[in-house]
Amino acid sequence: MNMRHLLLLLGSLLLGSGPGMADAYRYHLEPLEIAEGVWVFEGVTEDFSRANGGNIVNTAFLITEEGVIVFDTGPSRRYGEQMREAIETVTALPITHVFLSHHHPDHVFGNQAFDAEILHALEGTIRLLAEQGDDFADNLYRTLGDWMRGTEVVLPTQVVTPGRVTIGGRAIELLAMSGHSGADLVLFDHSSGVLLAADMVFYQRAPTTPHSPGIDVWREELRELEALDFRYLVPGHGPVVSDRAPFAQMQDYLAWLDDTLRSSAAAGMTASEVMVLPIPPRFDEIAVARHELMRSVVHLYGAYELEAMALISEGG
Amino acid sequence: MAIRMHAALRRCTWLLALGWLTSLPATAALPEDPFRSPMWEYNLARYLGADAAVRHSDTVVIKTPPFAEDATQVPLTVDLSAFPHEIKEVITWVDLNPVPHLFTLRPEAAEIRTVALNFRIQQASTVRAAVRDEQGGWHVGSVHVEAAGGGCTAPSATASNPDWADSFGQVRGALFSPVGGVTGTRLKVQVMHPMDSGMVGNIPRFNIETLELRQTANQQRLASMALSESASENPLFVFDLEHDAQQSGILLLLRDNGGNLIESRMGI
Numbered sequence: 001m002n003m004r005h006l007l008l009l010l011g012s013l014l015l016g017s018g019p020g021m022a023d024a025y026r027y028h029l030e031p032l033e034i035a036e037g038v039w040v041f042e043g044v045t046e047d048f049s050r051a052n053g054g055n056i057v058n059t060a061f062l063i064t065e066e067g068v069i070v071f072d073t074g075p076s077r078r079y080g081e082q083m084r085e086a087i088e089t090v091t092a093l094p095i096t097h098v099f100l101s102h103h104h105p106d107h108v109f110g111n112q113a114f115d116a117e118i119l120h121a122l123e124g125t126i127r128l129l130a131e132q133g134d135d136f137a138d139n140l141y142r143t144l145g146d147w148m149r150g151t152e153v154v155l156p157t158q159v160v161t162p163g164r165v166t167i168g169g170r171a172i173e174l175l176a177m178s179g180h181s182g183a184d185l186v187l188f189d190h191s192s193g194v195l196l197a198a199d200m201v202f203y204q205r206a207p208t209t210p211h212s213p214g215i216d217v218w219r220e221e222l223r224e225l226e227a228l229d230f231r232y233l234v235p236g237h238g239p240v241v242s243d244r245a246p247f248a249q250m251q252d253y254l255a256w257l258d259d260t261l262r263s264s265a266a267a268g269m270t271a272s273e274v275m276v277l278p279i280p281p282r283f284d285e286i287a288v289a290r291h292e293l294m295r296s297v298v299h300l301y302g303a304y305e306l307e308a309m310a311l312i313s314e315g316g
Numbered sequence: 317m318a319i320r321m322h323a324a325l326r327r328c329t330w331l332l333a334l335g336w337l338t339s340l341p342a343t344a345a346l347p348e349d350p351f352r353s354p355m356w357e358y359n360l361a362r363y364l365g366a367d368a369a370v371r372h373s374d375t376v377v378i379k380t381p382p383f384a385e386d387a388t389q390v391p392l393t394v395d396l397s398a399f400p401h402e403i404k405e406v407i408t409w410v411d412l413n414p415v416p417h418l419f420t421l422r423p424e425a426a427e428i429r430t431v432a433l434n435f436r437i438q439q440a441s442t443v444r445a446a447v448r449d450e451q452g453g454w455h456v457g458s459v460h461v462e463a464a465g466g467g468c469t470a471p472s473a474t475a476s477n478p479d480w481a482d483s484f485g486q487v488r489g490a491l492f493s494p495v496g497g498v499t500g501t502r503l504k505v506q507v508m509h510p511m512d513s514g515m516v517g518n519i520p521r522f523n524i525e526t527l528e529l530r531q532t533a534n535q536q537r538l539a540s541m542a543l544s545e546s547a548s549e550n551p552l553f554v555f556d557l558e559h560d561a562q563q564s565g566i567l568l569l570l571r572d573n574g575g576n577l578i579e580s581r582m583g584i
């Protein structure tokens with residue numbers, strides 16, 4: 001732990017927070033087998049808080065003939081360690097691969113629980129995590145306090161080559177996308193028909209947009225994912241399903257967001273006016289929609305505003 | 317639970333403060349701050365003067381998100397569409413910033429009922445807008461913004477981009493109809509400028525200090541604005557303007573402390 005994190009942690013302890021018992025800081029991770037040899041840990045559809053310790057994310061593992069493939073490591077060192085314990089209650093096989101979907105902290109901050117030599121990610125993910133990881137850690141220390149104790153950024157050492165690969169008898173397809181974070185790895189297990197979509201797909205929980213290259217890019221890639229012949233879909237956040245409902249919801253929400261930002265910019269609205277616009281009732285079942293709309297306006301609205309203005313003076 | 321208690325207490329304080337205000341004429345005595353900011357009285361004296369007559373007003377509406385997603389760019393809109401008096405001056409500040417002042421706006425030949433500008437936030441803070449009426453009394457609106465912080469001491473994205481000089485002083489803008497059916501013109505304009513706060517390493521302060529809006533035809537001044545270090549990089553301004561001879565177009569003049577004058581024309 002670096003000095004900055006130690007100070008943040010001391011601050012959070014002085015303020016008094018979180019559970020104080022011996023059983024404190026347990027995520028109570030329950031592996032759920034959704035298909036033959038494919039297990040999921042399902043998080044809550046909330047924002048980061050001291051009540052949930054950052055367990056707002058879905059992670060998974062697949063059992064092969066030779067070992068275990070882990071997909072994402074959760075929001076903290078404690079999560080990674082507890083995930084590992086939970087995996088050991090299911091199988092004695094060694095963990096041979098850890099695939100990291102993207103650089104967001106809730107997906108990669110459990111990395112310390114695993115051997116860095118088996119951490120695999122897209123090149124862009126490794127670069128983005130190296131650039132932004134420490135800032136993410138600072139923010140999460142502030143938000144989660146002692147849940148984050150001992151958590152440090154660990155960069156993946158293995159660069160993923162997209163395409164088909166057989167691991168321990170399982171036919172795996174690795175897809176490189178970018179719509180959610182700029183570098184998004186999706187894992188499709190042809191053997192079971194399980195699609196681990198990570199944050200390319202949110203379901204019943206509003207999508208987050210801080211590093212999206214654009215809603216249009218994201219929507220196009222969602223069409224590619226939807227065309228895959230999957231039996232089960234594991235979104236990055238929200239319940240596991242066996243149908244295509246999350247794609248309809250994502251497309252509907254993202255199209256609405258895109259239209260709203262464009263028409264608001266055309267009307268000359270200010271960012272704070274857009275943040276409080278009504279959200280259609282059909283999105284009532286989507287958790288934290290208002291919160292994410294406010295965040296998305298900060299991330300995305302500026303580009304729409306630029307489009308709606310004319311260049312008046314060249315400058316330079 | 318503790319949080320809920322706190323909110324209830326805060327609401328009580330609000331009601332007490334409102335009751336007190338409505339039962340007494342405005343005097344030099346300052347009303348209590350419903351947000352209990354340690355900087356309340358100090359900043360009132362600093363920006364409005366020691367003898368200012370101050371009251372809280374729910375017609376001074378500050379629209380910000382409750383949390384700062386990006387501490388260097390927090391959206392702010394001051395909506396005065398329900399303000400029942402003439403507007404002589406609007407002063408905004410961020411209580412706990414190193415330099416709290418954001419802007420001072422003085423409408424002249426134009427009436428301005430909405431103004432927007434992003435600000436930086438150094439830590440969670442109360443944000444204020446104070447409006448002076450024709451009697452000289454001040455009406456204050458307040459909101460609290462949560463923040464992880466560091467907005468004033470974060471390096472500007474412009475300065476870390478080697479090509480920033482190419483776009484320096486670039487102005488984009490457009491005229492719209494005001495939102496909410498008000499008559500007049502909404503002016504939105506963005507200027508590429510690093511707005512360095514002088515609080516990052518040894519990068520000196522380099523920011524736009526004044527803005528003026530004039531009628532193109534007769535050079536009559538519509539409004540002027542003074543800006544401070546709390547203003548964000550590449551500032552985007554919005555004004556809802558009501559003035560005579562709206563067809564004549566608007567001249568925008570910006571001056572920074574480096575001696576640059578950025579001039580641009582909008583409309584006809």
Ligand SMILES: [Zn+2]
Pocket residue numbers: 102104180181199208
């Ligand atoms: Zn993500």
